[in-house]
Amino acid sequence: MEPPYLQVVADLRRRIEAGEFAPGDRVPSTRQLTRDWGVALATASKALRVLIEDGTLRAVPRVGTVVAAAPPTRPTRREPELSRDRVVRAAIAIADTDGLAALSMRSVAARLGVATMAPYRHVDGKDELILLMIDEAFGQTAYPDSPPSSWRAGLEMAAHAQWRAYREHPWVAHAVSLTRPQVLPKAMAHTEWMVAALAPLGLPAVEIFHIYLTVFNYVRGTAVNLEWEREAESTTGMTNQQWIDSHNDDLAAVLASGRYPALAATLTPDADIDLVLDDLFEFGLLRLLDGLELHLGHRDPVAAEVDPVDRGHRH
Template structure:
């Protein structure tokens, strides 16, 4: 039996909303636009929008038209308990994001890679947001934290930070996907919080102070890692890696220091062997943080 035209239109708009192409507050195509695009009667286009309105995906705004409704951020249960089919979807989404960046990963792209219709994905993954939660959970779950108690708080913080860094290194998109101020409910990420809080327990910090230490650590690692995908994109667009780019732009930097206003930085531009190494920068910052925390915990 042929699918009704109104259902096809509703499915198309539903997919665009789930993909984020149409974000909350965005105006959706009017019935007039839909009639032109799909070659249907006004009544058919109206029925499609009515269906989405009944599902809570869109709402009418006086003087504006029909817009995408605000959606709940509560994760769908399937986001935390994927089955075999969902596993394939997550694997494919991660492979796309690893190779081309998070911006290229959409439900439509994943469906195309799997050779199935986009709407079929929603039988296993509730939305693109839920798929992203699954991807984050899978990425952070690839490296497990030690099962036994850490030998010290410093060791625990170092282990957690380096494990996170390794995950970000393996998946450059991951830092872009994470949020510090609106943390995602992901079990493999929460494991790091539990691990660090357990190590800090009994060392004189109250719960708020200990949690702030964990937040600072997570923020530091993510702050360095955020450059991984940015650099990968820049390299793909320019055809130059970081070292090649710096060499190509040395002369403009030297011209800024020629007047003697930046004598210390002039010494940097004179270096022939400076290696901008994110791994080394990460370790330098982490060691400094751990040194400071160790001193604080030992001498409150």
């Protein structure tokens, strides 16, 4: 069964194509759609957003959402120009907006305006489609021709590139696997970069991969919160800071109980503590790299060539 917002989209399209709403006419508001369909306000908003994005509707300040002057002609069921790339891009657009839970072969077909089975001519099914989406998301990240001379700078550059991929596509952190790595040709450029940054240190292969996976999983582990943050904001209609502010009285009451003196002494009104994911990512990454630097004994391509006995003392 299609998600509720797609059912609203299909009904509004049908009514527009039937002439119930002419170009320039206002369509039902989100609140009216909420009453008519018995859906959440966020669901009704998604439906209108989809129709605005594909050009069927447009938002007019102080008026509302109206039918576009020239509603787009929906593609016929014959789609000679349909390709794997178009299917993947449409799927990414759905996941970026509504998360992986909203993704299905049917929703991809609806977004493309093609027959439900048309995408199957280009991908075997949802599982393959998600792999292609992950690969494309990582493939959008470009690296210089060669890594910096410092292993630390190389890992830091890769971690920031990985974070940007998750920032642009929050669902990726949930879809990618650490212990069952997917074979993704474009994404392997990320692995190649990090391994190349570490290779001059002359480390055993297992240590190189442990370092690579530790950094990779730190970034991924922090990034899983991006999708939860997006979903929470969509559901509650509040930003993280607004949500925290709305619970300040509850927190103050718990701290005033005397059960948590260390927290009470730390979380004072002037503590200025925030939970901005970008800041938390940056702080944790620098501390992780500091730890690796101690573990490696500040090694660099030159230091890696010193006498093994001397190297042992430096650890």
